[in-house]
Amino acid sequence: MKKLPLLISAITLSAVSVFSGNAIAQQATSLDDLLSQLAQGKIAQSKQNLDREAEFNTKKSQQIQLLNQARQQRDQAINLSAQLEKNFQDNDVTLGNNTDALNKRMGELKELFGVLQQVAGDTRSKFQTSVISAQIPGRGQFLDEFAQSMGSSSKLASIEEIERLWFELQREMTQSGKVHKFSREIVLANGEKSQADVVRVGGFNLVSQGKYLEYIDETGSVAQLMRQPSNRYLSSADALTSSTDQVVPFALDPTGGSILGLLVQAPDLQERVEQGGAVGYVILAIGLIGLLIAIERFITLFFIGSKVNRQLKSEQASNDNPLGRVMLVQDKNPLDNVETLELKLSESILKEVPVLTTRLTFIKIISVVAPLIGLLGTVTGMINTFQAITLFGTGDPKLMAGGISQALVTTVLGLVVAIPMVFISTLLNTRSRGIINILQQQSAGILAERSENSEKPLTSKQGA
Known part of the structure; x- marks a missing residue:
């Protein structure tokens, strides 16, 4: 029995929360007050519902009127759609008939307009690369507009546009000869x-x-x-x-x-040399050294040869040339016999040979070493090429071009240095050997003269 008041209170609070719009201002102090307040709330709620029903009935006629208007608009739209569809079909038939009539009347003229469109496109491509456009700008704009307008089937070229195209073609041909x-x-x-x-x-x-x-x-x-x-x-x-x-x-x-x-x-010469890399520069450095030595040897042998030739024409021995120094040996040893004089002349000639042949061996070495260094560069370049193939494959030849260029350029540089060095070495050896042969010939002449002079007293004694 004690739980009954609690249950009634819970039901009452639930009812009060449902009808929150008409909340009771005063708090109930007993069950009778609570029952009275619930009765008043029910009465207030019923009045509010009646007011709402009256308002709905009042607006019901308005909703019916709006519905009728929407139905009328729908019917009008359906009728308009049917009319427009019929007009579209009629216009489509008329357009097809007019298009057929237009195509029949145009005949070969349509092909002419197609050719004009193609010529305009080709001419525009020509003007893009023509240097005449540098002097006469703006020609391509007309051709672009003309080609686009000709692409539309509803637009035909006018006489003025055709003449303008003809003028541009003629002007291009005329300016091409000036x-x-x-x-x-x-x-x-x-x-x-x-x-x-x-x-x-x-x-x-x-x-x-x-x-x-x-x-x-x-x-x-x-x-x-x-x-x-x-x-x-x-x-x-x-x-x-x-x-x-x-x-x-x-x-x-x-x-x-x-x-x-x-x-x-x-590539120019400098770029080709740079393709050879470090090996190419080494070859050029060796070739430059060999060239400087060859120039020095040419100058030295030229002056020595000139002095020897002057000495050949003079009876007075001079100490400023190899032949003069060899001839002075005879003057310094007038009483020596032929065998002793021969030895001293040979000694004098041997002293002159190093001066005439010095550094010629180095030039010969350069002529042999330069191709070998070029071969080294070739092998290095091919190694780089195969490494590029291993990493990137053979799809792009440019990746292999660097190694192949190095291989070929170093070989060329080696041969370019070696071939002239061979000729230079041969020429210098020939010139130095020529001077040495003159010394030997003059030495043999001195010995013959000394031998002849030593035999004259014996001949005179035998005649006596």
Whole structure:
């Protein structure tokens, strides 16, 4: 029985929470007060529900009216859609009939417009690489618009557009046979811009200030080539730039720049030497040393040979040349017999031989060692090539080009050094041997003269 009041209180609190909109301001002090308050709340809630029902009934007629309006709009849209669909079908049939009639009336004219579109596209591609556009800009814009308009089946070319296309083709052909000088802004190799006189040679090349130029269609600019061809081509460009109505020789690229582009990509002498790497520089250093020694030997032997030739023409022995020093041996030993004099002459000649043949052996060694060093560079380059193949495969030949270039360049450098050294060594040996032979011949003549003089007294005594 004690739990009954607690249960009733719980039910009462639940009911009060449901009807929170009409919460009771005062707190119940007994069960009778609580029952009275619940009865009042129920009555208030019933009145609120009646008010809501009345409001709903009032708006019900409005909702019905809105529904009827929406149905009318739907019916009108359905009727309009059906009418538009019928019009579309009728227009589609009419358009097909008109298109067929247009195609029949155009006949071969449609093929002509197709050819005009193709010619406009080809001409635009030609103008992109033509150096004439450097002097006459803006030609490509008309051709782009013309080709795009011709791509539409509803747009036909007018007489003015056809004549403009004809004019552009004729102007390109006419300007291709002229050499014209004009002034415009060019981009130098260092990136700076400068206003300069540009000479256009037909539709082939542009030159300015003795340098070859290129036309860049994307930016509409004219720039100097980053790398220029060799001096013999630049000299002709300089002559053309500075000439005034004279006929001058000029290195012309008939491809409009393709051959010139390949020509400037070819490495020059310095770049080829750099491809040889450290081995190539060693070969050149050895060759330079051999060349300096050869020059010194040539000069020395030339002066010695000149002095020996002068001594041959003189009876008075001089101490400034090998032959004179050999002849002085006879004067210093007038009483020696032939055998003793022969030994002293041989000794004098042997003293002169090292002066005449010094460092010639080193030149011969260079002629032998240079190809061997070149072979070393060849082996090193091939090792680098095979390493590149191992790492990256054979898909890209540029990865192997460095090693192959080193292999070939070092071989060439070795042969370039060795072959002249062989000729130089032979020539120097021949010249030195020639001087030595003169010394030996004169020595033999001195001995013969001494022997003849020593036999004269004996002959005179036997005659007596």
